[in-house]
Amino acid sequence: MSERDYLYKLRHSTSHVMAQAVLEMFPEGKLAIGPPIEDGFYYDFDLPRPLTPEDLEHIEARMREIIAADYPFEYQEISEEEARQLFADQPYKLELIDGIVAGGLDEYGERLEEAPKLSIYRHDGFVDLCRGPHVERTGQINPEAFKLLSVAGAYWRGDETRPMLQRIYGTVWETKEELDQYLWRREEAARRDHRRLGKELDLFSIHELMGPGLICWHPKGARIRRVIEEFWYDQHYRHGYEVVYAPHIGKGDLWNVSGHLDFYRESMYSPMDVEGQEYFIKPMNCPPHILIYKTRMRSYRELPLRWAELGTVYRYERSGVLHGLLRVRGFTIDDAHIICSPEQVEDEIMGVYHFSLEMLRAFGFREFEIYLATRPEKFVGLPERWDQATEALRRALDAQGLPYEVDEGGGAFYGPKIDIKIKDALGRAWQCTTIQFDFNLPERFEMTYIGEDGQEHQPYMVHRALLGSLERFFGALIEHYAGAFPVWLAPVQVRLIPIADRHNAYARQVADRLREAGLRVEVDDSGERMNAKIRRAQMEKIPYMLVVGDREMKAGAVAVRLRTEEDLGAMPVEDFVERVQRVIADKEGL
């Protein structure tokens, strides 16, 4: 959203109107910042007491009065002195002024490009330090088209060592219709929330008794996981990978060599004592893969080695960050490590990137956010190697021709990376694919291979996950399809619905035939009426409902109803099998 956009101005202006209303309620309140954001705006305040939902109603009501009064927004450039005087009792504003004057920092603490300039916006009695731009008058805000949504805690400048402020989120649009549409979108997103669908569709559960962030996969969720895993193994063998398996715990010495105890300890669980030795649950899969590499002398002729593992790891995550399947404490990475020569690394990166998009597309994802994350402040390895590696990643991205953003300083301490994200139902982006260079481990484990020249060389190592983790990817899949999985993934593909009990035997006979053809089938022989059976199958989002009664029994047929409510009428069982097998092979359609 550009600063020139009307919506940007509208949201920014609404945020000021809200701040005025809040300050009138709490004259001693302190203002932090209040920018427009995607779909709305927020404003951070330091207030004498927590806000309640009722407060939001009062604030909204007062905002409507301010809007109705149609005050003009007035822009004014001021000197540093004037600014300091004006905001003398607003410590956060003073800090902002310090930033702008001293370092040319904007309200987020980011460096400003243009020369620092102090300006304010006024309307009615309210003044705010602000670059603008704004709409001309408060009356331009449609009182029917805004809504305050929630109050949340937020650290001043996003720094957890600074004070916790109260943030009010709001949304505003040009028309009431647009607001209603937005609110409807939010409700729709909540309806397809993977946590809700996971319960409704009996896919997975999380238990207080088990521990937060630990997932139990139910039979139906596990069915889907198995399909994903089988497809994944198949694709990896096709792409020249080998599969390896490694233990889930390892001695402290291993994690010392790898550097995890130095760099990653805060994400690792406390050690367990085994005969006086410390063992740790693995937070990553790389070290054992390297041990496999080091079991013998390696020749350049073997490279590249591509070793994959669906490796389950456990990481400590702060309790507040856990989120359904998307952020958990135990998860299975669809991991692989590519060990290759420096000359091979660019092709390997290219190959992984291509493979990744192929994989994500197979699961129906079409929109991605792609990032190239570069060297962070804290890093290991030589800067020249970083540059070289970053360039290799950049060339791979350019070759594919998809738009990407550069995340400056967002790389891991051991190497630059490419990340691919997909979005969840509420618009939050979640990382799936990550392709990262690793300058650290080959060094630490003294990995070598014998080159064409008969000398020892250190190989390059690329660490990559395509789906990210099976848990997170499953969560994204659930939301993406709102639980109506494509046929190849659906835990139950076909439900047989006998009209009366006398059709049960025929239904079972058909089910046997379908199972023989490799389909996942269930017979609903509950004593319910057909309508109830259909309703139940419909709510379970089963792709095919096969109704069988006297007519079908006589004809050796099935009456096919799709979950889209389309009725295909009766067809011979073999025709149905053929249709479904085609749909499964296509990975789409019904």
Add this chain to the structure above:
RNA sequence: GCCCACGUAGCUCAGCCGGUAGAGCACACCCUUGGUAAGGGUGUGGCCAUGGGUUCAAGUCCCAUCGUGGGCUCCA
């Protein structure tokens, strides 16, 4: 971890100003055998998250803990 809110039957939720717990769905049994989204009846089911406190009396008020949700910070 931090801020705020929440935690009542397997699920979704009522439960007033403190006076000993309720609905729908699900589940079990009985009747019904019905052609494309809920047939009817009967019944089972609750340590009101956990532990303290206030009170004659706590699902209800207070505190702590655990868990969940919305955010912040951090990550696959």
